[in-house]
Amino acid sequence: MQKPDLSVEIAGITLRNPVMTASGTFGYGEEFSEYVNLEAIGAIITKGLSLKPKAGNPTPRIVETTGGMLNAIGLQNVGIDAFVEKKVPFLRTVATPVIVNFFGNTLEEYAELAERLDLIPEVAAVEINISCPNVKHGGIVFGTDPKAAYSVVKAVREATIKPVIVKLSPNVTDIVEMAWACADAEADALSLINTLTGMAIDLDKRRPILANVTGGLSGPAVKPIALRMVWQVARAVKIPVIGIGGIMTGIDALEFMLAGATAVQVGTANFLDPGAAGRIAAEMERYLADNGIADVKEMIGALEV
Amino acid sequence: MQKPDLSVEIAGITLRNPVMTASGTFGYGEEFSEYVNLEAIGAIITKGLSLKPKAGNPTPRIVETTGGMLNAIGLQNVGIDAFVEKKVPFLRTVATPVIVNFFGNTLEEYAELAERLDLIPEVAAVEINISCPNVKHGGIVFGTDPKAAYSVVKAVREATIKPVIVKLSPNVTDIVEMAWACADAEADALSLINTLTGMAIDLDKRRPILANVTGGLSGPAVKPIALRMVWQVARAVKIPVIGIGGIMTGIDALEFMLAGATAVQVGTANFLDPGAAGRIAAEMERYLADNGIADVKEMIGALEV
């Protein structure tokens, strides 16, 4: 049998395989270049970016939990200027699509950053992190209110001609309602899930372990929740869905595709195994070959319920 | 030093220690009597009860996930008549408070069942499971809509003079809003969390593993989310909070108490270790003794943030 075709298309970008690296877990790509062939992965999604550099939270910022981890990095990042100056030159040398994850504290910041990113040819697409409080509107989180999500996606949509991916927060009653709002605002694709808000406590010290008190839960512990949400959303919207949450193996990735994802992102797994993204793509290929499946696209939404 | 005082009070009931067994994971108590001294635990919460017997879902109904499990039992239960006839006689012989978890498909069913339970002297309190769809109102889940939750709690409140505990679903954007609604409706206590909706897939069969497609996630995987919600709710309401979610050890239980819980429930742990509830109470006692803490009540909400 021929090699299975692993390529997929998301929002007009062709990926050589469906495995991307999730924002915040893969730095700016360069950090991992010793461990994984960056040209063996579908796309690199960079650390959440803001207009100005952001300090992030005090430490401790991470803690392991059963089957997962909490992080409260606080979106520390170098800001758009340093990104262009220091990170883009390396990314330019890698023949893999680069998707820039970004956020703002106001609608205007989102739009402004989208405009800036629109001008960078190395950026294949943008991914909006809407899990941020809207400082202008009393801190209501963009990502948990469909109207706010609609307006932020709309603002970004109008600011860039690049494909717009919206990354959904799982901390909501109805993920489908959020997905609809983003699709209505003409997002090109949805990615989910971001982290679930959690907490860990140091009993002896009687204090939260994270300096920020709460943090975002990721890793295999959240996979069942992510899979459920991807399945719900993929049935409800027409735009492609990118599955994220606890993916550790090619099997996991293919399960997300059965649930309706066109592609996946790998986050926490990069920490256990810096070569995870490449390995997962290889495992997917092996599974398809072993099972006589010629094209990974056959898996998308092929779940029988 | 003297033995630490482990007793706590919830809604007027004194518990010898803060460890109860979570509904649906401990049958009707009798099943576990060979493995755990039922009189060494704080309270027994029985399997979710309905007016009529309920068949539950087709199988498979359970599947293990990383650090947790999904269940879609579908609330199979014997119904109130068989409960009174076959389960209460055994429970009468155990000198431990019995709390009956129950649910309905309509407001009226909730109220009717509460009236029936009100008449059973062996029932120390009732726990309302509001994670059920309201069949009369297009299936909107009582537990995710504050108004619906308010009305169901109010209906039960008026139907019984027994203490009313409301068990909250974590599948919501704002758990505090739900807690407020229940407190407004004069709930005596809140318990949280119930399971998070998740899904598991059999890649080879291209089917969901659970016949019901989705199920409820429990176990240590969800503990960080549960701890965060207990902390948020305990700060927001004046009534006592009962912490549930992934508690496996006395340490876990005390962490929930630091976060603001007055007592805890142990669910999935009963499956790994049928003696879990008794062991956890003993571990709490040992921790308190080792640290010179005379009264477990000192731990409630003692988290320094």
Next chain:
Amino acid sequence: MQFKAMIISNHEVSPGYFRMRMSAPPELADARPGQFIMVRVRDAIDPLLRRPFGIFDVGTVASEFSGCGPQTYVEMLYKVVGKGTETLSTYHHGDHVDLLAPLGTGFDLGDPDEEKILVGGGIGIAPLYYLAKKLVERSRVRFFLGGRTRDDILCVTEFERLGVETYVATDDGTLGDRGFVTDVMERHIRGAAGKRTIYACGPMPMLQAVAGIAERTGVPCQVSLEAYMACGMGACLGCVVKGKEHSDESPDYRCVCKDGPVFAFDQLKWV
């Protein structure tokens, strides 16, 4: 009972199949054939749930030479299929696991005067060895053993040593007859006179075939089932199977863990 068992031995009897002997309290010597055990694979969170396994054998040994007192043991025969069984397969003499045992009801040994027909598919033979051991004391026992290929045919010698007549069939004909063991068994039953009971354990399609034969021939039949389990003691209702009278309106679910794992075939709803 809940107890910590020390692993006495754990060896591969065929590729991917292991036989493990563990220490047990003396009461376990009274376990009934068909009962099962639930093993906590590691004293940790992953794997989370206990794994259920049939009792392959129980017994008590006393060394004549060492002067040690009698030691009861329980054995299981298992196939490596996932992370729990894979972890078990790495254990050595001296390692420990936590067990719940004995669980469930077990086989009804029935009338000694009749012929006993045992049918096992693959790892489904696990609970049949201890059953055969009890049955041969009083009855004539024939054992029909099927598998995909010869590597899936286990412990033939052990059964024969008990005095059991053993018939083997494999799907690919690499050992014994080629074809389904249930066909071999049916031919035998049809040809023979006298009273008999069938005891069967194996994959669902095999059990369905056996139930069909029992139905057609009027031979009583007991089947041992598997189901995903959490508690093993009738509390979680995770392991249920449809009883004979089951319908959506009037449900009749039975717990495999508590009401089973052995059921008379005519007590169940076969689709």
Next chain:
Amino acid sequence: MQFKAMIISNHEVSPGYFRMRMSAPPELADARPGQFIMVRVRDAIDPLLRRPFGIFDVGTVASEFSGCGPQTYVEMLYKVVGKGTETLSTYHHGDHVDLLAPLGTGFDLGDPDEEKILVGGGIGIAPLYYLAKKLVERSRVRFFLGGRTRDDILCVTEFERLGVETYVATDDGTLGDRGFVTDVMERHIRGAAGKRTIYACGPMPMLQAVAGIAERTGVPCQVSLEAYMACGMGACLGCVVKGKEHSDESPDYRCVCKDGPVFAFDQLKWV
């Protein structure tokens, strides 16, 4: 580098402290003192994250008699504190772990003509042995070693065998002087003439005391820090520490994993 290491030996050097030698590729012989490794404790999900450990020693052995080629090894010295280290402590010769190594920057060996002052608290001596081994080749080295009680004083003989002058202090006086090792070290520095550099590793309060001494005496000082880590390669920003210039308005965070774990004390913000 990422590689599978075979455990060569793993033994308890003091109650709760283990020294483990693992096979490594030849390139690892070039690791710098102060660099660290990240160990994947089990090829499973629990524990999830890798655990960071200092490089205690590296080297290459070739058996004269067996005819085996040279084999590079890396050693770590670790204290059992939680589930990762507990699992490590159960490993035997022949078991495998997955390693990332060498990570981080390491110590600056500095000027050979000056005296080298090493200060270690408890398990904080782990990265100092390999450092001492390099330093004694060129400089005079004194080693100040503190711990809560005598069981926390590790590997004195090993350091002395290198020709290092060793001073011990315990909080309870059960070995060496009673009191803080930093006080002993300060007395030494104050009394002595000539140039020197301090290298310190241990619990934060000890490092703060050392930084205070360095500040007061003007002696340059390098400290090796610990932080909760996920990636170990500067990507996740989980392990950061406040740099000298840090303020809320103008943040200056450094990665312990990539910019450290060794920092010149005056590059950091101490509270």
